[in-house]
Amino acid sequence: MPSVALREPWQDLGHQRNSAVLGMWLFLGTEILFFGGIFAGYSVYRFLHTADFLAAGRETNIYYGSVNTLVLLVSSFVMSLGSRAARAGLFRFARLCFPVTAVLGMVFLTLKGFEYNDDLEKHLFPGASGFPLPEAGAGLFWAFYWVATVVHTIHLTVGIGAVFRLQILSRDDPQWLNDSPSAEVTSLYWHFVDCIWVFLYALIYLPGRS
Amino acid sequence: MSDITAGAYEYSRTPSIGAVDxxxxxxxxxxxxxxxxxxxxxxxxxxxxxxxxxxxGAIAMAIVRLDLITPAPDLVSDDTYNKLFTLHGIVMVWFFLIPSIPATFGNFMLPLMIGAKDVAFPRLNLTSWYLFVIGALFTIGCIVAGGVDTGWTFYTPYSSQYSHGFVIPAAAGVFITGFSSILTGLNFITTIHSLRTPGMHWFRLPLFVWAMYTTSAVMILATPVLAMTLLLMSAERFFGIPIFDPARGGDPLLFQHLFWFYSHPAVYIMILPAMGVVSEIFTCYARRRIFGYSFMVYCMVGIAVVGFFVWGHHMFVAGQSPFANLVFSFMSFVVAVPSAIKVFNWTATLYRGQITFESPFLYCLGFLWLFTFGGLTGLVLATVPLDVHLTDTYFVVAHFHYIMVGGSVSAFFAALHYWWPKITGRMYDEAWARFAAILMFFGFNLTFFPQFIMGYAGMPRRYHAYAPEFQIFHVLSTAGAAVLGAAYALPALYLLWSLRRGERAGPNPWCATGLEWQTESPPPRDNFRTPPVVVAAPYQYHSETHGPDYQHRDIERAQGTV
Incomplete structure (x- = not known):
């Protein structure tokens, strides 16, 4: 009996897996260009307002940023273990890794929420009145901070949903984890969201702190 | 005519039940x-x-053209005028031209042409259509609510701070539709990599498939930048955060760079599929192999790649550095080279072909003229000193309409007529179709050629009122638009008529060689009753030793047989 994971128009699971992985890589290519708009704008403005960006960078909370970076890196490691375990047939271990990954993602979101709250208490939202930093470039820095981190947060939320999807769909039929490309594709997406954060960490929290 | 194609593909059809299901x-x-x-x-x-x-989009522009018959702004208010040309641009670019050939004929023909059962991700394919519809609903909502007046380019700071129109809903519509084209592109590339039938090597792919491949690559890499650009613009407008606002340290030129990083390659999203269509049709109606197949492929790849590095030619007078102007001008000349090679190769394909002037062929001839003319005027605009004179005039309007309407829309209609029998199983009335094709060519030139002249004389684009000496050109242009409108409406009539009354087409009415013609018309649900096997290159319209040039007297003379 053919696996339930096999979908039209594919004839075999390996072919389907390779194509799904190719599709995800293409999607990540799109995503890189999507975030590329933010990185390009940030770079231009940092070049135009270097001192202002360093001053604005010092206002970020590096503790939140650093802990969150650690959380995401560990989550990527666990996700990797999960997707490898799914391929190796270690379904119980894989189904342990996925919830841990998702919970780490939610820890990130929670910490990010606290950080946003602190930022707003310090009026670090450049569109509203009372923005404390006088430099022109500081407003730009914080505008990019908000756009970039919110877009990243949305991506991470989608990722958490995708990881839970693996858990739900494999509940009755763990073999599905092996047959379907879902675990590998989800893992790719998760690592991408993690990578974007590593760049954002360097661009947001480190300026002005060396 | 078809016997020379025999042997190119090994394919057997199961008879009887095919006609029903x-x-x-x-x-x-x-x-x-x-x-x-x-x-x-x-x-x-x-x-x-x-x-x-x-x-x-056509109705919006019909009102604008009517208004422009007289120099005074008398038919609609200034505000409405701005909203109408904005609506025309947004709708025609993102809701017609970008999806036109790829999402319709690409979707329909691509799996058939490579012998596949479906695209790689069929459910994702449906998702892209729904995304298109959701984006479309935003745009229609925006029109109904009162429209937007920024021009299709959404330039800041006007769009992000001053415009009173519904900028964010319009941008949201474009944003969402953009993801529809990204997902289509992703699907096509994966399909071409994964689902080619046995024997369908990369250099046996029909050029239309290569066109879809290169178009998809541009869609995947350019569209997300537009999405982010519109997101940043909308964030500035909605939250009041500084991003492009020069008063708060921002740079409006950055918006233009990001916008054109998408919107110039978008021109190639429109024209590459058209090039694919034309290659299919010229070979078929001239009964000729394509001249220089591999160069045709390399040229499309070259256009897709170089097309990413020419965007700055939209900003020659926007305050870009002279060095950047020079580089972008040079790159724009470079991208003309592969385009010109393609034009020469199509011409060489026709040379000594056994040409019959069916309607798809007539549309393609129109394409060849109009694309060449549009391309050459593009070189005029890529020359910095000339562009300083011509920028933001009707010369620019005429230029890009020659490419996007004269090129892409002609090819769209060519594709529509060429594949109509395959899609519907019916033949349309050929006499009417030829008449419509010829009418479209003349209507198009009457509409847009006067715009070159008045643009060169100094008529600025997007103006509601104008100096009286330009009136004659505007009247000609409006008259041409009426002819063009008739030429667009005609096919709707005779094609609909053909659905009921048209002759049955049979699997291959044009005796064409592509795999899509080796199955029934309309094709069965799974495309092929038996998976086809490919044993030769495409366009086997004549064997190596029986081509028209082989029998040509020059060659016989060279061989000493005459």
């Missing part, structure tokens, strides 16, 4: 269409949707 009869309820994952049906869903938008 096809993709159109596979399910007859509305629901069966709305939840279909059949690439052919999704192509038709797209075709119907973009036809609606084509007429919305």
């Amino acid at each position: 096809n993709y159109l009869t596979h399910g007859r309820t509305l629901r069966s269409w709305l939840v279909t994952t059949d690439h052919k049906r999704i192509g038709i869903l797209y075709a119907l949707s973009i036809t609606v938008f084509f007429f919305i």
Whole structure:
């Protein structure tokens, strides 16, 4: 009996897996260009307002940023273990890794929420009145901070949903984890969201702190 | 005529049941269409949707052209005028031209042409259509609520701070539709990599498939930048955060860079599929192999790649550095080279062909003229000193309409007529179709050629009122638009007529060689009753030793036989 994971128009699971992985890589290519708009704008403005960006960078909370970076890196490691375990047939271990990954993602979101709250208490939202930093470039820095981190947060939320999807769909039929490309594709997406954060960490929290 | 194609493909058809069961009869309820994952049906869903938008965009411009008959702004208010040309631009670019050939004929034909059962991700394919519809609803909502007046380019700071129109809903519509084209591109690339039938090597792919491949690459890499650009613009407008606002340290030129990083390659999203269509049709009606197949492929790849590095030619007078102007000007000349090679290769394909002037061929001839003319005027605009004179005039308007309407829309109609028998199983009335093709060519030139002249004389684009000496050109242009409108409406009539009354087409009415012609018309749900096997390169319209040039007297003379 053919696996339930096999979908039209594919004839075999390996072919389907390779194509799904190719599709995800293409999607990540799109995503890189999507975030590329933010990185390009940030770079231009940092070049135009270097001192202002360093001053604005010092206002970020590096503790939140650093802990969150650690959380995401560990989550990527666990996700990797999960997707490898799914391929190796270690379904119980894989189904342990996925919830841990998702919970780490939610820890990130929670910490990010606290950080946003602190930022707003310090009026670090450049569109509203009372923005404390006088430099022109500081407003730009914080505008990019908000756009970039919110877009990243949305991506991470989608990722958490995708990881839970693996858990739900494999509940009755763990073999599905092996047959379907879902675990590998989800893992790719998760690592991408993690990578974007590593760049954002360097661009947001480190300026002005060396 | 068809016997020379025999042997190119080994394919056997199961008779009898074929006539009854096809993709159109596979399910007859509305629901069966709305939840279909059949690439052919999704192509038709797209075709119907973009036809609606084509007429919305056309009506907006009809009102503008009527208003422009007189120098005084008398038919609509200034505000309405701005909203009408904005609506025309947004609708025609993102809701007609970008999806036009790829999402309709690409969706329908691509799997057939490579011998596949469907695209790689059929459900994702349906998702892209729904994303298109959601984006379309935003745009229609924006029109109904009162429209937007920024021009299709959404330039800041006007769009982000001053405009009173519904900028964010319009941008949201474009943003969402953008993801529809990204997902289509992703699907096509994966399909071409994974689902080619045995024997269909990369250099046996029909050029239309290569066109879809390169177009998809541009869609995947350019569209997300537009999405982010519109997101940043909308964030500035909605939250009041500084991003492009020069008063708060921002740079409006950055918006233009990001915008054109998408919007110039978008021109290649429109023209590459057209080039693919023309290559299919010229070979078929000239009974000739394509001249220089591999160069045609390299040229499309070259256009797709170099096309990413020319965007700055939209900003020669926007305050870009002279060095950047020079580089972008040079790159714009470079991208003309592969385009010119393609034009020469099409011409060489026709040389000594056994040409019959069926309607698809006439549309393609129109394409060849108009694309060449549009391309050459593009070189005029890529020259910095000339562009300083011509920028933001009707010369620019005429130039890009020659490419996008004269080129892409002609090719769209060519594709429509060429593949209509395959899609519907019916033949349309050839005399009417030829008449429409010829009418479109003359209507188009009457509309847009005067715009070159008045643009050169100094008529600025987007102006509601103008100096009286330009009136004659505007009157000619409006008259041409009426002819063009008739030429667009005619096919709707005779094609609909053909659905009921047209002759049965049979599998291959044009004696063409592509795999899509080796199955029934309309094709069955799974495209091929037996998976086809490819044993030769495409366009086997004559054997090596029986081509028209082989029998040509020059060659015989060279061989000493005359």
